[in-house]
Structures are given as structure tokens and as C-alpha cells.
Amino acid sequence: MEIFVKLFDKDYAKLDNNPVLFRKLRGGIGVSLASIYRKRFIKANLRLSMRELAEAAEVSPSQLRYWERKGYIHSEQTQENSSHKYQLATLFQVMGIKYYLDEGYTLPVAVAKEDERRSQMKDFQRFIIDRVFEIEATKEGTRIDLGPLADDPKKSVEAIVKEDDHVELRLFDTK
Numbered sequence: 001m002e003i004f005v006k007l008f009d010k011d012y013a014k015l016d017n018n019p020v021l022f023r024k025l026r027g028g029i030g031v032s033l034a035s036i037y038r039k040r041f042i043k044a045n046l047r048l049s050m051r052e053l054a055e056a057a058e059v060s061p062s063q064l065r066y067w068e069r070k071g072y073i074h075s076e077q078t079q080e081n082s083s084h085k086y087q088l089a090t091l092f093q094v095m096g097i098k099y100y101l102d103e104g105y106t107l108p109v110a111v112a113k114e115d116e117r118r119s120q121m122k123d124f125q126r127f128i129i130d131r132v133f134e135i136e137a138t139k140e141g142t143r144i145d146l147g148p149l150a151d152d153p154k155k156s157v158e159a160i161v162k163e164d165d166h167v168e169l170r171l172f173d174t175k
Contacts, residue, residue, distance in 0.1 A: 047085035057094040072097065072111045093118065148174050
């Protein structure tokens with residue numbers, strides 16, 4: 001299987017299921033499609049108005065203003081008295097806070113729970129970047145190579161995601 005990843009705006013790198021090459025690109029920093037997309041999102045500088053954010057998250061603009069006054073969310077303003085613009089990440093933050101409020105938590109607890117969830121997601125993203133060495137389709141399902149064990153580098157861990165969405169973890173001898 002050949003994967004072509006567009007790096008920046010002009011360079012293409014051919015990756016033939018070669019996780020070492022994949023990780024050596026860009027000066028040894030692990031590269032993933034998600035990180036490329038994230039950088040493009042940031043570069044695109046997508047912003048939502050307060051009205052757009054309120055509609056998308058199904059909260060009122062007055063709630064957003066209150067949450068911002070309390071320091072729970074943040075907007076960008078180019079000039080004083082100009083309209084508030086929110087990053088796309090704020091949409092997901094607001095949706096998370098609203099979820100916990102709908103579950104019956106108070107606002108401070110909902111914000112704390114959303115902060116904890118976002119922290120856990122960052123840890124999970126770091127895990128994916130650091131530990132996914134190879135992904136390939138097999139007859140059994142999708143095989144994900146999670147790399148060698150820290151205390152026994154001759155053994156590696158793989159996950160097999162089966163068609164019924166069941167996941168099996170296995171040890172195998174490192175090549």
C-alpha cells in the first residue's frame with residue numbers, strides 16, 4: 001500500500017508502509033495526517049462569531065458572554081467594542097461544557113470536567129503520535145503496530161481491530 005502525504009504546499013513523500021521513514025520526515029519529528037490537518041486548520045485561521053458559536057453549540061449568546069466573563073472560554077477581538085471571534089477549538093469546548101451541564105453538573109464542575117477531558121484527549125493524541133508505528137489491512141482486520149516493549153525491545157505489541165469492532169492485543173517478536 002502506498003501513502004502519499006503532501007508536506008507543506010509542494011513536497012510529497014512516498015511512504016511504503018515505512019514507519020521509520022514516516023517518523024524521520026521533518027527532522028525526526030513524528031508526522032501524522034492528523035497533525036498535518038491540524039496545522040492547516042490553524043493556518044486557515046477559522047473563526048466563529050458569537051452567534052455562529054451559540055447556534056452550533058446550542059447555547060445562548062448570553063451564556064457565552066457569561067462564560068467569557070468568568071474566564072471559562074476566550075474570544076479574540078481586534079478592537080475594543082468589535083465582535084467576538086472564537087477559535088474552532090472553542091466550539092468543542094463549549095459543546096463539552098454544555099454536555100456536562102445537561103448531565104446535571106454545576107457550571108464550575110462542568111468546566112473542570114471538560115478541562116479534564118481535553119487534557120486526556122491531548123494525552124491520547126500524544127500516545128497515538130508516539131506509539132502507532134504502522135497500520136495495515138490484513139485478512140483478520142486492521143493491524144496496528146504499537147512498537148516494542150520498553151523492558152523487552154525484542155517483543156512488540158500489536159492491536160487487531162476486527163470487523164465486529166472487537167480489538168485484540170498481541171505480543172510478537174520484533175523484526
